Amino acid sequence: MRYAIHFTPTPNDPLTAVAAAWLGRDVYSGESVDPPPATGLGMQEISYHTALPRRYGFHGLVKAPFRLNDDVTEAMLLRELMCFAGLQQPFELPPLEIARIGSVFSLIPSWPCDKLGFLAASVVQAFDRYRAPLSDAEVDRADPDQLSAAQLTNLHRWGHPYVMEDFRFQMPLTGSVSQSDFVRVEHAVRVVFEPHLSRKLSFNNLALFVEDEPGAPFRVHSLHPMGRVSARRVARKEPASDVMQPA
Numbered sequence: 001m002r003y004a005i006h007f008t009p010t011p012n013d014p015l016t017a018v019a020a021a022w023l024g025r026d027v028y029s030g031e032s033v034d035p036p037p038a039t040g041l042g043m044q045e046i047s048y049h050t051a052l053p054r055r056y057g058f059h060g061l062v063k064a065p066f067r068l069n070d071d072v073t074e075a076m077l078l079r080e081l082m083c084f085a086g087l088q089q090p091f092e093l094p095p096l097e098i099a100r101i102g103s104v105f106s107l108i109p110s111w112p113c114d115k116l117g118f119l120a121a122s123v124v125q126a127f128d129r130y131r132a133p134l135s136d137a138e139v140d141r142a143d144p145d146q147l148s149a150a151q152l153t154n155l156h157r158w159g160h161p162y163v164m165e166d167f168r169f170q171m172p173l174t175g176s177v178s179q180s181d182f183v184r185v186e187h188a189v190r191v192v193f194e195p196h197l198s199r200k201l202s203f204n205n206l207a208l209f210v211e212d213e214p215g216a217p218f219r220v221h222s223l224h225p226m227g228r229v230s231a232r233r234v235a236r237k238e239p240a241s242d243v244m245q246p247a
Contacts, residue, residue, distance in 0.1 A: 027057035
């Protein structure tokens with residue numbers, strides 16, 4: 001089993017439903033979702049281009065997937081994540097926009113957000129003790145020969161190359177798209193998502209994602225609201241009603 005700490009909108013956020021239709025899977029329930037109409041792409045084309053992000057679920061990476069260290073448990077991780085999230089203040093992300101990063105289309109903030117970068121670095125540091133060391137195969141999958149010296153250091157120190165100064169928040173919408181398909185796929189992505197990007201999105205939770213077995217799709221295990229109210233409840237050891245878990 002692997003875990004990851006991400007941001008994803010709440011289940012009732014309109015963007016969650018839009019992303020579930022585009023990716024073909026609801027990240028909370030795990031159920032398949034019918035594709036959006038009138039995108040200019042066929043159902044099979046959408047399924048092909050969204051295969052990778054469909055498996056990982058609609059999210060913005062904060063702490064990359066990791067196996068638990070031998071001396072910790074899921075219960076310990078859950079309790080610390082709930083307490084940690086409760087001590088963080090929610091904030092608004094800059095409006096999201098569609099961008100192509102390399103050959104992948106993603107949603108990214110329209111301008112840099114210092115609060116987001118600071119939070120991501122804090123999560124990586126605070127929960128590193130829960131991460132089992134990378135195996136040789138996991139290091140190889142990161143393609144270390146293509147990394148900068150700083151990114152290679154990050155990979156071995158924090159388990160992922162794109163953290164700290166190299167962190168860039170993005171919510172992937174496609175896998176790698178061939179150059180011949182750039183225009184058609186970008187058009188479809190814009191048709192589906194642009195009507196929902198005019199508002200700012202509140203970064204108000206940290207989501208624990210789980211992969212139940214190798215190759216299985218990731219799902220939201222629990223949603224941990226940010227803010228002092230949930231922190232006080234943890235401190236008083238009250239029931240963890242702030243933790244939202246799919247049925």
